[in-house]
Amino acid sequence: MAKGPSFTCTACGAVHRKWAGKCDACGAWNSIVEEAPLTAGPKALGARGKGIVLTDLATQEDPPPRAPSGMDELDRVLGGGLVPASAILVGGDPGIGKSTLLLQAAASFARTGLKCLYISGEEAAAQVRMRAQRLGLRDAPVALGAETNLRDILTTLDAERPALAIIDSIQTMWLDNVESAPGSVSQVRAAAHELVNFAKKRGVAIIIVGHVTKEGNIAGPRVVEHMVDTVLYFEGERGHQFRILRAVKNRFGPADEIGVFEMTGDGLQQVANPSALFLSDRDKPAPGSAVFAGIEGTRPVLTEIQALVAPSPLGTPRRTVVGLDSGRLSTILAVLEARCAIPFAGLDVFLNVAGGMRVNEPAADLAVAAALLSAREDVAIPPEMVLFGEISLSGALRPVSQTENRLKEAAKLGFTQAIAPSRSKLGSAEGMRVRQMPDLTAFVGEIFGAG
Ligand code: TYD
Ligand code: MG
Numbered sequence: 001m002a003k004g005p006s007f008t009c010t011a012c013g014a015v016h017r018k019w020a021g022k023c024d025a026c027g028a029w030n031s032i033v034e035e036a037p038l039t040a041g042p043k044a045l046g047a048r049g050k051g052i053v054l055t056d057l058a059t060q061e062d063p064p065p066r067a068p069s070g071m072d073e074l075d076r077v078l079g080g081g082l083v084p085a086s087a088i089l090v091g092g093d094p095g096i097g098k099s100t101l102l103l104q105a106a107a108s109f110a111r112t113g114l115k116c117l118y119i120s121g122e123e124a125a126a127q128v129r130m131r132a133q134r135l136g137l138r139d140a141p142v143a144l145g146a147e148t149n150l151r152d153i154l155t156t157l158d159a160e161r162p163a164l165a166i167i168d169s170i171q172t173m174w175l176d177n178v179e180s181a182p183g184s185v186s187q188v189r190a191a192a193h194e195l196v197n198f199a200k201k202r203g204v205a206i207i208i209v210g211h212v213t214k215e216g217n218i219a220g221p222r223v224v225e226h227m228v229d230t231v232l233y234f235e236g237e238r239g240h241q242f243r244i245l246r247a248v249k250n251r252f253g254p255a256d257e258i259g260v261f262e263m264t265g266d267g268l269q270q271v272a273n274p275s276a277l278f279l280s281d282r283d284k285p286a287p288g289s290a291v292f293a294g295i296e297g298t299r300p301v302l303t304e305i306q307a308l309v310a311p312s313p314l315g316t317p318r319r320t321v322v323g324l325d326s327g328r329l330s331t332i333l334a335v336l337e338a339r340c341a342i343p344f345a346g347l348d349v350f351l352n353v354a355g356g357m358r359v360n361e362p363a364a365d366l367a368v369a370a371a372l373l374s375a376r377e378d379v380a381i382p383p384e385m386v387l388f389g390e391i392s393l394s395g396a397l398r399p400v401s402q403t404e405n406r407l408k409e410a411a412k413l414g415f416t417q418a419i420a421p422s423r424s425k426l427g428s429a430e431g432m433r434v435r436q437m438p439d440l441t442a443f444v445g446e447i448f449g450a451g
Helices: 072-078 098-111 125-134 150-160 185-202 223-227 274-279 326-340 362-377 403-412 440-448
Strands: 006-009 032-035 087-092 116-120 142-146 164-168 205-211 230-235 242-250 258-264 267-270 289-296 299-311 319-322 347-353 385-387 417-421 433-437
Touching (some): 032 185, 072 098, 072 242, 087 098, 087 185, 098 116, 098 125, 098 205, 116 150, 142 150, 185 205, 299 362, 326 347, 347 362, 362 440, 417 440, 433 440
Parallel strands (some): 087 205, 116 142, 164 205, 385 417
Antiparallel strands (some): 006 032, 258 267
16 A cells, blocks of 8 residues: 555656656656545455446437537637536637637627626736726626635535636636645646536536646646646737637547637637638748648638748758747758758758748648748749648658648639649639649659759
């Protein structure tokens, strides 16, 4: 049996004999917490529990009922609306607009007749009210509370029984039976656990707001993500007005769905046609720019990939990436060098997705390669052309999913040419001249002459 307490890293699960500020196993800071030892006694080992009820897989379950908010961008990300008794985490950098989004969402839900409670632990009721009035939400029947004591909040929720409660934010909440300070790992974990349990037991949907630390984790470790049904991230670049609500986990709908918003002086406005927005400030054809026909969740989204290639004064040239995975850039540069004999040694490379968008799809490889080549050769890609395709390490182009949707969206926005991998299922791509290429070498020969 365990003697005394043990210490577990909440980031990687490693067990330590004593507490330390840094976990040796994964390098995380401040992630080690004390775990209570197993209890000895009649219930410990060998004691029999009662049998559980087993069912089969054939029993038909109704799809969960959903309450749409009326904000289409939010409803799509939720998978069609709010599922009763579900727990949702909305994470994002401080100041990105989470409170604004959720206050607008609360008002929108309340106006559909749903009973809504908004509890702010960060701002006084007067502050929230002022913001609501500025956003034109004065008449929305949202019940407002300013409190950080979770026991009081749960008691209130139990008495009020709203359909939806919004807790802003989990880092300000504290339980009186946990000794550490609000915002610490144990408080956040315990508070989230109480809220999720409450949601399930009392049938109240709960949206929990969480600030993300610099490393991209919510409250240090990702403990809260495992507990909730749905995890949404609200992201955007500072200095850009676009904000993207992205589902990274959803037990009741597709993950990777996005909703696009624009932060204005009157709060967040929904953006129904993100492609037009992301391409709106494209200038005249310039070297280093390529338009990628991508898919975000269930929706096609066109984005502009920009590259700048310049001789480097440094021994190790710079590789700067915004909005894309830097590992992916290294791979594409290596493939261009090894398979097409186009070296980037001695050249600084800057790569950027315009508009503050983040692209995670491997299908963006071809557009990235095109932007890089275009910048290096100083040859502009035709402005009416979109590209998509995954590049394999051999330099071959691999077909990607939903080719037809990508082409349709491009045609809708006035594009007339596309480069796609061979064997893509084109479907009916009306108005588009699609050229299919087997590999990167063929692409380089076609667009940039012999390379
Ligand atoms: P907020 O919702 O408080 O962010 P979070 O809860 O994620 O910390 O958003 C704050 C920012 O949004 C602040 O910098 C001001 C800006 N903002 C607007 O531009 N327009 C608005 O109508 C509102 C309410 C906020
Ligand atoms: Mg806030």
